[in-house]
Amino acid sequence: xxxxxxxxxxxxxxxxxxxxxxxxxxxxxxxxxxxxxxxxxxxxxxxxxxxxxxxxxxxxxxxxxxxxxxxxxxxxxxxxxxxxxxxxxxxxxxxxxxxxxxxxxxxxxxxxxxxxxxxxxxxxxxxxxxxxxxxxxxxxxxxxxxxxxxxxxxxxxxxxxxxxxxxxxxxxxxxxxxxxxxxxxxxxxxxxxxxxxxxxxxxxxxxxxxxxxxxxxxxxxxxxxxxxxxxxxxxxxxxxxxxxxxxxx
Numbered sequence: 529x530x531x532x533x534x535x536x537x538x539x540x541x542x543x544x545x546x547x548x549x550x551x552x553x554x555x556x557x558x559x560x561x562x563x564x565x566x567x568x569x570x571x572x573x574x575x576x577x578x579x580x581x582x583x584x585x586x587x588x589x590x591x592x593x594x595x596x597x598x599x600x601x602x603x604x605x606x607x608x609x610x611x612x613x614x615x616x617x618x619x620x621x622x623x624x625x626x627x628x629x630x631x632x633x634x635x636x637x638x639x640x641x642x643x644x645x646x647x648x649x650x651x652x653x654x655x656x657x658x659x660x661x662x663x664x665x666x667x668x669x670x671x672x673x674x675x676x677x678x679x680x681x682x683x684x685x686x687x688x689x690x691x692x693x694x695x696x697x698x699x700x701x702x703x704x705x706x707x708x709x710x711x712x713x714x715x716x717x718x719x720x721x722x723x724x725x726x727x728x729x730x731x732x733x734x735x736x737x738x739x740x741x742x743x744x745x746x747x748x749x750x751x752x753x754x755x756x757x758x759x760x761x762x763x764x765x766x767x768x769x770x771x772x773x774x775x776x777x
Contacts, residue, residue, distance in 0.1 A: 548592040556580075556592075557599035564605055564615050572607050572648075581651045582658045597659035606652075608644040618656060621646040624666040629700075633693035634666065640683035643674070668701040672718045681723055681732075688726040688764065695724050695771060705777040716774075725775075726767065728752050729759035746775045 560569075560578065569575035580593035604615040608622075622645045624634055638645045645666070656663055664670070675681065675698075684691045698719065706712025723734040725744065736743055747755060749765045763775055 545588045545591060548588055549595040553592050553595035554599050556596045557603060557605075560596075560600065560605050561603045569607070569615075575607075576649050576652060579652055579655065582655050583651070593655065594659045597655045597661055601659075601661045606646045606648060608646045610639050610642060610644050614644075616644045616646065618661055618663055620644050622664050622666050623648075623653065628697070630693040630697045633690065634671065634697055636690070637681075637683050637694055638666065641674075641678070641681070668698050669715070669718065672698050672722060675724065676718075676721045678723070684724060684732050686731060688730060688732075691724050691726050691732050692767060692771070695726075696768065698722065698724065699771060699774050702774060704773055726764040727760055728756065728762040728764055730764075731760055733760065746772060 560575075563569045563575060563578070580589075580596055582590050582593040582597070585593055601618055604617050604620075606616050606618060606621045608614055608616050608620075622638060622643050624631060624638070624645060626647075628634065635645060653663070671694075684694065702715045703712040706716065719735040720737045721734060723732055725733050725735060727733050727744065728747075733744060742761065744761055744763055746763045747765055752759075752762050752765045755762055763772070765772070767775075
């Protein structure tokens with residue numbers, strides 16, 4: 529019977545699912561890539577509207593949508609503003625949610641450093657997650673690891689205004705006063721080697737290690753005035769209080 533999912537109905541259902549996932553989905557993904565190559569995706573709001581929304585669909589259409597995202601995994605279908613704008617694959621993309629308090633500051637740093645930061649609607653993020661296609665999320669831990677690959681960061685040099693929000697973001701997943709030997713203390717060690725801390729002489733210095741011969745000190749404002757001659761070794765005491773609490777801990 530046609531409505532018997534254990535008989536002919538089941539065969540037809542499996543055939544329809546195979547048709548959607550193995551024929552329609554790859555074609556849909558190629559259509560998205562062709563829109564990019566043809567220059568018809570410059571209006572990214574319109575372009576991303578053409579992508580399917582997995583959560584808005586029931587099966588078997590949700591399966592089709594997931595397969596579209598899987599087929600896009602190796603295609604340059606995500607827009608990045610780096611270098612004036614270019615299209616990148618999901619594997620190359622860097623994603624930072626706009627809900628991040630320091631979004632504009634981190635965005636400026638990443639683009640200045642040539643990182644392929646992408647912006648797209650939440651449904652695209654959820655679509656790749658549903659298809660189990662990993663995307664690189666810009667987290668404090670990821671940014672700390674990225675920054676350690678640079679000895680100096682020209683975007684931050686001599687710019688306290690730029691360095692402060694980057695430092696705040698890098699500290700945002702840390703638990704104040706974590707005891708030595710805990711996971712929280714391990715996170716603090718990830719600051720070592722990062723050239724992101726503003727000091728009294730208005731330069732940007734690097735977080736060192738205990739074994740280093742030269743250390744940074746966190747003074748009060750009065751102490752900073754008395755010790756201006758070694759301003760390059762004194763953390764700027766006018767940094768946000770929460771930042772100073774972390775550094776003193």
